[in-house]
Amino acid sequence: MSNFLPNSLIQRLGVNPTFDKDAFIAAHEDGNQITSIRLNPFKPTELDFYLSEQVQWCDNGYYLANRPQFTLDPLFHAGAYYVQEASSMFIAHIIQTLGLNKEALFAADVCAAPGGKSTLLNSYLHPDSLLLSNEIIKSRSIILQENLTRWGASNVVVSNNDPSAFRRLPGFFDLLLVDAPCSGSGMFRKDEDAIDEWSEANVKLCSERQQRILSEVLTAVKTNGYLIYSTCSYSEEENEDILDWLMDEFEMETVDVELKEEWGIVKSNSPKHQATGFRFYPHRVKGEGFFVAVLRMKQVQPSFSLKKLKVEKSPLPKDALKGWVKDYAGFATLVHHDTIHIFAKEHELAIKAFQQVLYLKNAGTAVGKWLGKELVPNHDLAMSIHLDEAINSIDLTLDLAQDYLRKEAMPQELFEGVKKGWCIVKYKNLPIGWIKVLGNRVNNYYPKEVRIANL
Template sequence: MSNFLPNELIARLRDESNFDHEAFLNTHAKGDRITSIRLNPRKKAALTMPLNAPVPWCRDAFYLDERPIFTLDPLYHAGCYYVQEASSMFLGHILRSLGLEGASVRALDLCAAPGGKSTLLNAYLGTGSLVVSNEVIKSRVGILQDNINRWGMHNVLVSNNDPSAFSRLPGYFDLMVVDAPCSGSGMFRKDSGAIDEWSLANVKLCSDRQKRILAESIATLATGGYLVYSTCSYSSEENEDILDWIISEYGFSTVALDVAEAWKIQPTLSPVHAAHGYRFYPHQVQGEGFFVGVLKKTQEQETFGRKRAKPEKSPIKKDALRTWLVGDERLYAFMHRDDVHIFPKQYEDDLRWIQQVLYIRTAGTNIGKWLGKELVPSHELALSIFVNAEINAQELTLAVAQQFLRKENLDREVFENAGSGWCLVRHQGVNLGWVKILSNRINNYYPKESRIVHL
């Protein structure tokens, strides 16, 4: 068993006070798989899967007794919940501890894919917040965008930029979350393949990369703003040492968090500045290996000139949008090519500032194509919390909902009581997408690229 995990890693962990390396090894040898989900507070539905104990450090989060096939559940595709590793949900407790729950802030999730922390930010922060969800790896931006779309909020910018690009927005963000790419030792139980890739050389490589990511982006955080830094590594070079380096180089102070003893999260102090860190070990918590620390920026940070732009006249008539949306007085509608997007009105100027310096994959919610006098609704609109509840809609059974998600032909008789034209399809009262009801058939508008291929 002693050879199951890298000897260099075990030797280092043994040096930690009160570390039970035998229990640590036994937990990895068993290979138990922990499954947890976090509910979307803005999409209430009766889940068919039984929820077990709540995740103690995160609101609306639960463990599952067994892992279902989420692909079969229409409510998963509707964005009613997000499947997320429990340890990483500790971000919820951090936001509450910092007094940011329900607050209106500008937040950056710098290394965002696949979207767990961005959707958690959106669930905890106030509706007056702006979340920039960035992913540097182009191939991972698609899944990030899909998960953001499912969550249904309009106050997110999905971007695809190197961290260095954010230095062009100095002093802009109030909150910066960096879940840094790391050597991955905390994922050994979940992904045994990561064991073969681990080495001390890779730890050093990751530590250098983490410093580069932070050095090139940290100016984007405003004075008094918070940096939440985390990894899924056990190596101090990627954790406590990084906190010390940030404090030494960039003028930050450490932030201590109240952590319940029953949670069995291990508090640590960095060797130079006694910065507070928090370690999650899988033999002690019901989750995977994780490290997180919170720092506050004390150094004065210059920002950029924020000139108000002259509002652009939209070619879209408000009356046309009221057919599809609620709360339009809070929304800014703009055109991108032929598509109509909605975005928080209070961040209209911010959008223009950000567009000048970053590559934006998508802004807000794309609600559909504008044909001059009418809107062809998008799938994003169906999943949006702003879609008009008075739109023609049809509830589907589980079997028919799965047919819809496979993008199969649907029986006209199912829709005999629905009106003609565009129709929302629902399961358990939650929107799944659009169909168009014609006299002799139903056109299924579920996105081809998202369809379930196998059931």
């Protein structure tokens, strides 16, 4: 028996005759740390480190031979990739297998911070989809917003709400992702502190919390809409038992997803309804512990109507975004506290609905402050894939890019040939922020709240 893994957990897993207890324990005791990233398909570039192997179930996912200092990598801050555990990238395979990338839909990531699964959804759903990315804890919602800003797309809304708020959006979403708070046993190899916090009492508490969250949000799923439910727990009480509870409480059906045998993923079934789940064990896959399942809502759901909503005419001049946003005429605008937000015109009514019933942290891309005759650009715009490529820009070396990210003063001589005014700072042709070139100085406008430490 393991010297540090909870005996009660090992014993429960060992009830399954196909479970290899010795291999499971060995995978935790060898101390092997696996690092994986997922590339941003909207921001292709050449990375400064080697991608050793592709994640089998995610075409944008890669393992790294060594873990670099991501904090010091300007491409990390530019949103070129997201550091994500490989097992959870399986959601990309689910999206593609179910064809949820074939047409525009409304999706919500209910427990979204820090943003790994939201950035994944944003990459794999149809580009005309709208994603609501929600986090209940205020401090974590700030991190969520930062990560989605780096990702750069405008078809995302970030909210900070209790799951009960979703009751005010009946039958709204085609897809709900609930990566539920759990006891964390799947992270034991990655985070040994999680072992000290684990207990059977906490498993029970988490199961009850998961049921509360699901009972609050499922009214927001359309008839025939999908729920993707996941945890980083091995406990049946938080996984297969939850699937049975869902099928008891709601008229839902299990959805199977094809696997390749060489992936090493274990298909499981819930005790009562035989609902299909997918288990990831570190001795079988190159990743951490994870559980995910898909259910489809079959009961007739109430429907939220957008027809009663009206949008207000934008107070902005017609060409206010010209030279800042490419294809600017194709975007709707929202002005909130003098800040202009842009998003696709077809999402205007949906975002209006979100405004009425949710507390929003951000909607679309925050372009900047409108001062009546001119725009002061926002950092979000620098990160945006919709930034006008004709904007004044300069590409920096690694050392200078790191200095910029520390919010240090930029050498004025570097910008002697650069036109005065706002200028995008790039690294390897990817924007990392704004500077303003003045007659006698260069001002660094990198946001102080996200600047990197002086390492």
